[in-house]
Amino acid sequence: MKKRFIYFIILAIIFLTSCENENKSTVNASEESIEPLNTTIVGGRVGGSWSVFAEGIAESIRRENEGAIITVEPGGIVENPLKVATGLVPYGLSYAMTSYAAYTGEEPYDQPYKDIRAVSVVIPGNYYQFVVSEDVPYHSFEEMAQQQAPIRLAVDQKGTAGEIITRKVLQEYGISYEDILSWGGSVDYLSGSKTFEMMADNRIDATGDAVSAPSSDIIEASTIMNLKILPLSEEVIQGVSEELDMNRGTIDKSSYSFLQEDVETVSTPAILIAHKDASMEEVYQITEAIYENLDYLRTVHSEFKNLSMENMMNVGNVPLHPGAEKFYREKGMLP
Template identity: 65%
Template sequence: MIKKSSVAAIIIFLSGLLAACGSGANGSNNSSESQDAAAEGNQQIQTTIIGGRTGGAWSVFTEGIAESIRKKNENALVTVEPGGIVENPSAVGTAKIPYGISYSMTAYAAYMGEEPYDKKFEDIRAVSVVIPANYYQFLALADTPYDSIDEIIENEAPVRLALDQKGSAGEIITRNILQSYGVTYEDIISWGGSIDHLGGSKTFELMADNRIDATGDAVSVPSGDILEASTAMDLKMLSLNQETIETVSEKLGMEAGIIKAGSYSFLDTDIDTVSTPAILMVHKDISEEEVYQVTKSIYESFDYLGTVHEEFKNLTAENFADAGKVPLHPGAEKFYKEMGLIE
């Protein structure tokens, strides 16, 4: 038989054990709360950036930005997800993903609810420029009987034109260029030409077979695809006239740009065109402190980014804040004002 004194001792022991466990649990919670508070105080960043297709240049751009943030912020956890130029603004605008990369022109179209978007994504905010300029480049086979888009229109040339999918940045720019002349795809077809929506590799394959005459897209300079294509066929690039540049720039939120002679082996004169930067976007509800730190991290990483991709070498203090017509996030704006980059 167990003595009453022994039972009492056991009860006291178990009570003490439970109290200790309770204290331990509370201690754990307090510790967790302290760690969370410390992390918040240190502006620890845990976020996601949506970028480009896996393996493409834009995936490299996105990973470079992500690594800049990781390098400058201890314990930062920055995940990169694949995306697309047109898809990314809506993903950020609906808070599906906190950060994303796109063209300034497509981010602005999403913000305004203009083509290719069917509603406004007014919660998009700009952080910074990532790649300062992506130039619209209208390429044609060297032996085509025209040397400007003006000549194509004036002579109603039966041009066989290949473009990316409808609603892509390059397709929208091309369509707006034609519209500035009062010309539609149907007009080109009526002249005996054709309009095909093809990917870049397929387009250049058909151009090499003399089944496509020309193509237009907004890409970096020099573009790897164009460099490769120029080894298989003779190409030329056509300028835009100033009236078209002004019209398209105003409509799409772009800028006038010049592709310098020598940018490609076949290019012996400067090309007048339109351009748009690639920018980092963020949802408006991301904290001012975090976006400030992200902006600062990228700004302090120009040298590193230049080792990631050649295009990053064009990123400077002078163009870093020039993110186009999408409103700046307050965190980015605060950093730029501190650095004297904006007033």
């Protein structure tokens, strides 16, 4: 009887040991099957501020996910929504206005790209700034139209965000590019740096684009020439905001030494977008990484200083990715 009891004890020990080893094997196999986060974000041109923004987001993800491999590739504001929507890359940066234009098939896109989803705001404010030489004989768009001023206007390449906004703003005031030409003016498609060089040489009078406030290009230009920024009227702000999915914005007079008062305008945030098929868990992790690294991001670029827990989900009208939506809901940022 005693021997039989000892025999059962030995069998029980063997059984329990076997179960424990099996559980350990299962856990180890499960741990080995979890691969580090590995993805790509498309940002801006090499050396530009948007490449810095994208790298800041990438590093935030790496900090929260050990072993994560996040590749940053060059891109552009208009191109990035197409790259994401067509699956060339899973994530990208763009304006909220251009992302929504791609989603709905509005200019400059030729069809709707419904596979775009929003993740988070990256840079809360990019303000439309219509900069003119102090020497021009008008102080508002209304005066420009009344005088039929022969304005020498520089805009970015046709179909870019800045060019579209400029054209829509002028249209709201009843001004077309053709009108400007008929008044004896000109419309040139130039890059920002080239524009300010020509303004300094008195070959260009005005330019418009949606950029940060303050903008380093405008600050630099103001050191060698006298400038002013024309405000937008209430009606124009409302019209452009509705048509282009933009927001009301105010450029604080402290942004530039030449401003005497705040400038009312329109604004759009830069946002991180994702393909709709990006996994919910991965997008959740990325959203969480941005949320947890706001202090770090503020050390990467001054433009991150206005990004906060309160505004990171203000992405405009592009639908949120379910992974981001889950995170914001858990944090009480969504009902």
